[in-house]
Each structure stands twice: as C-alpha cells, then as structure tokens.
Amino acid sequence: MILLANSEAWPGFDKTVELLKNNSHGIDAMIAGISEVEREVKVRSVGYGGWPNMLGKMEFDAGVMDGTTRDVGAVGAVPDTLPVAALAREVMQRLPHVMLTGEGARRFATEIGFSVDDTLYEDSRKVWWKRLQKELSAAELSAFPDIPLAPLSRTITDPERVRDTTVFLAQDSASGIHAVTSTSGWAWKYPGRLGDSPIPGAGFYADSRYGAAACTHTGEMTMRCGTARSIVLAVRFGHTLRAAVDMAIEDLAELKTGFLAGVVIHAIDAAGNHEVASFQCPEDIKYWIWEPGMANPQKRIARKYDPLLTT
Template sequence: MILLANSEAWPGFDQTVELLKNNAYGVDAMVAGISAVERNVKVRSVGYGGWPNMLGKMECDAGVMDGTTREVGSVGAVPDTLPVAALAHEVMKRLPHVMLTGEGARRFATEIGFPVDDVLYEDSKRVWWDRLQKELLPDELKAFPDIPLAPLSRTITDPERVRDTTVFLAQDSAMGIHAVTSTSGWAWKYPGRVGDSPIAGAGFYADSRYGAAACTHTGEMTMRCGTARSIVLALRFGHSLRAAVDMAMEDLGQLKTGFLAGVVIHAIDAAGNHEVASFQCPGEIKYWFWEPTMSKPELRIARQYDPQRATQRGS
C-alpha cells in the first residue's frame, strides 16, 4: 500500500491512511479524506476555503479514477456544492457519462440527495470585493456585473493567489492504484473556467498495471500536454518513474506561448515508488507520504526539476 498527496491534504490524510490500513477500497478511502479537505476553511485552494470566480461565485472541480477498471467520474464548474469529489465518484458509479459540468452537475447532485451548500466563505467574499474595488473604474463598479469580463481576465484574475489542487494517489490492499482530485480553481477565474483537475489524462490518471499521476498548479499547461497520462504511458513503455516524470516536465518546458507558470507532479508506480517534482514553482514544495512500514505519515520536500540533470530518456 501507498498514499501520496500534496501538502494541503493534511485535514484528511490521516483518515485515508486509517481506511487503507483497514483494507478499504482506495477510491472510497481517498474520497473520505478529500471530503475533509473540502470542508476545512484553512485550506484556501479547495472547497469552502477556496476562492470565487470573477463574479464572486464559487465553482468547484473534482475527478476520480479507478485504475483497475479505468472508470472515471468528474465534475467541473459546479455551483453550490462542497463535496465535489464525492459527487464525481457518484458520476462514475451511477451514470454512463464521465463528466458533468455547471448546472447539470448541480441538478444531478440534487437528484441523488446532496444538499445545496453555502460554499462562499465570508473572508473570501471580502477579499474578492476589495480586489474588484481596486481594479475597476467607478463606472465599471456601478455597472458590475453587467460589464465585459474578458478584458479583465489578465488583471483581476490573480493566479498568484492560488493555483493549487488537492490530489490523492493510492495503491490499496488489493493492489489497485487510484486517483482523486478536488479544487476551487484559480482565484478570480473567468466564469465557467475548468482546469485540469477534472480532466482525466491532464490533471490525473491511474492504471493499476503501471501507476498514477496527478498535477497541481497551472492546469492550462498540463491540459495542453496531457501530462498525467503521459507519465503513466511512459511507465507502460518501461521507463522508470523518475524518467517518466522528467519526460513530462521536459514536455512542459517546450511550451513557449500561452499562459506559462509552475506545475507540480505527484506520481506513484506499481512497484511502490513515488516521485513529487516541481517545475518552475518558486519556493519549497512539500507533500504528504505514507506506506505501511512508517509509524505515521511524513511531510516531505519535493525535488526541483533541473533540466540539466534530468534523467535521460530510457533510463
């Protein structure tokens, strides 16, 4: 068994560990843990503690993948819903579809008994409105929200406030390798923006035969490169986990246009190895790790990707 998650997973990581110790199905264990993250207001990138879109409305994304069956459930830009990872899991279990978005996802949530949640934390609302007042002209504030939003997307959207996601990757006692993600997305994003977190192959991917990967930070880049799937595919072709991650980061480095920033990759393989690597993210990146020989989970430091020292292809 193994459990890997980013640093913001702390409210639910121990719960997932205990469930895995008791032979729980990996997706169930991770959804339970990530639900605790979604409820915790101190985590400012996910759920109730997250940040609203440009209009001051919360829209959350999530995805789950069973690596043994390769079934996927995901939801994007969901309003009025806190446990979006659990909702994505229900999409996987109940529907012939892979993804629901927006009001359709909220309708499905209501049909299966999910309450309508108050998801906008008062402090997030305050910070959002303060930012608008600083950025908009008096006439624009008076007319808001009936103003063009696209011209504001590079000024009011603040990707430096938060571009993170909570990602959980696990190999359970049945040797199934699975992935679960949840996020509120970019602060002040354009309404309806969906990042990589609910996109299988970009923000997450799992295949019990080989391994799993999930990404945080700049989803626009990993969607363009199919980052998570590329790592698992490299494992299938016989590359080591480090080589697979470095190849994915090399691919990200080839992007020269569009919005470019940092990405953090979390990955595990079927042999129990793990890698967490930072691509052009400032500062020290940390992550949570646990496997059964450890007395308790550990908060560790991710390696910084250095293209000059990257593992060579084929190693």
C-alpha cells in the same frame, strides 16, 4: 500500499491512511479524506476555503479514476456543492457519462440527495469585492456585473498565489491504484473556466498495472500536454517513474505561448515508488507520503526539476 498527496491534503490525510490500513478500497479512503479538505476553511484552494470566480461565485471541479477498471467520473464548474469529489464518484458509478458540468452537475447532485450548500466563505467574499473595488472604476462598479470580464482575467490574480489543487494517489491493499482530485480552481477565474483537475489524462490518471499521476498549479499547461496520462504511458513503455516524470516536464518546458507558470507533478508506480517534482516553482513544494512501516505520515520537500540532473 502507498498514499501520496499534496501539502494541502493535511485535514484528511490521516483519515485516508487509517482507512487504507483497514483494507478500504482506495477511492473510498481517498474521498473520505478529501471531503475533510473540502470543508476546511484554512485550505484556500479547495472547497469552502477557496476563492470565487470574477462574479463572486464558487465553482468546484473534481475527478475520480479507478485504475483497475479505468472507470472515470468528473465534475466541473459545479455551484452550491462542497463534496464534489464524492459527486464525481457518483457520476462514475451511476451514469454512462464521464463528466458533468455547471447546472447539470448540480441537478444530478440534487437528484441523488446531495444538499445545496453555502459555499462562499465570508472572508473570500470580502477579499474578492475589495479587489474589484481596486481594479474597477466607479462607473464599472456601478454597472457590475454587466461589464466585460475578459480584460480582468489579465489583471486580477490569485490573492495568495494559491494554485494547489488537492490530489490524492493511492495503491490499496488489493493492489488497486487510484486517483482523486478536488479544487475550487483559479481564484477570480472567468466564469465557467475548467482547469486540469477534472480532465482525465491531463490533471489525473490511474492504471493499476503501471501507476498514477496527478498535477497541481497551472492546468492550462498540463491540459495542452496530457501530462498525467503521458507519465503512466511512459512507465508502461518501460521507463522508470523518475524518467517518466522528467519526460513529462520536458514536454511542458517546450511550451512557448499561452499562459505559462509552475507545475507540480505527483506520481506513483505499481512497484511502490513515488515521485513529486516541481517545475518553474520558485518556492519549495511540500507533499505528504505514507507507506506501511511508517509510524506516521511524513511531509517532504518535492524535487525541483533540473534538466542538468535528469537520468
């Protein structure tokens, strides 16, 4: 068994560990943990503590993949719903579809008994409005929201530079390898924007035969490169997990146009190895790891990708 997650997973990581120790299915264990993250206001990139879009509305994305069956459920730009990872699992289990978005996803949530949640944290609302007051003229503020939003997408940026989607990857007691993601997305994003978190093959992918990968930070890049799937495929073709991650980063590094910034890759393989590597992130990136035999989960520092040190 193994459990790997990003640093912002701390509110629910221990819960997932305990469930895995008790032989829970990996997806059940990870959703129980990630649900704690979604409710924690101190986590400013996921759930209730996240930042709204340009209109001051919360939109959540999530994805779930069963690596044994390769069934996938995903939701995107979901309003009024905190447990979006759990909702993504319901899409996987109940519908013939892989993904639901926006009001359709909220309709489905209501049909199956999910509550309509208050999702905009008051502090987030205050910070959002203060930033708009700084960026917009008096005339624009008086007309808001009936103004062009596209120009703002180049000027209004994340108030805390938070781009850390919550990602959980696990191999459970049945040797199943699975992935779960959840995020409130890019702060002040254009309404309806989806990142890579709900996109199978880009932000997450799992195959119990080989491994799993999930990405955080700049989804605009990993969607272009199919990053998560490329890592699992490289392992299938006989590359080590580290080599697979490095090849994926090399692919990202070849991008020269569009929005370019940092990416962090989390990955595990069927042999129990793990890799966490950051690309173009100036700060140290931390993550959580647990394996049987550890007295407690450990928080470690990710490897910074250096092309001179690849193997």
